[in-house]
Amino acid sequence: MKKNNLKLDIFPNRYPKRNYTITINCPEFTSICPKTGLPDFGTIIIEYIPDKFCIELKSFKYYLLKYRNEGIFYESVVNKILDDLVKILKPKKITVTGDFTARGGISTSVVAEYSKKITK
Secondary structure, eight states, X not given: XXXXXXXXXXXXXXXXXXXXXXXXXXXXXXXXXXXXXXXXXXXXXXXXXXXXXXXXXXXXHHHHHXXXXXXXXXXXXXXXXXXXXXXXXXXXXXXXXXXXXEETTEEEEEEEEEEOOOOX
């Protein structure tokens, strides 16, 4: 397993020449609303086509827990997770979705995507 400064562990993809999708569903995501200081709850869904590496799930769980006490907007948290995963995994393609529970009668879903550029 490979270590890095994000404290996310990765391991080699045994099938890098094959396109296949990994879906990770995290239904107990929590963070703090930076405006009200109240907790936000949601589900984070990661779908990616790995290239050379895959994410180790226990380290990813602990990575998500760091947001529990962080004041951060929905849009920022989804894009930050995407940036961190792209940085470490360098996947062929990845989508991060945040489905957040309703507050004041309004629910929010944020989707951020990345696709590796193909160079000749």
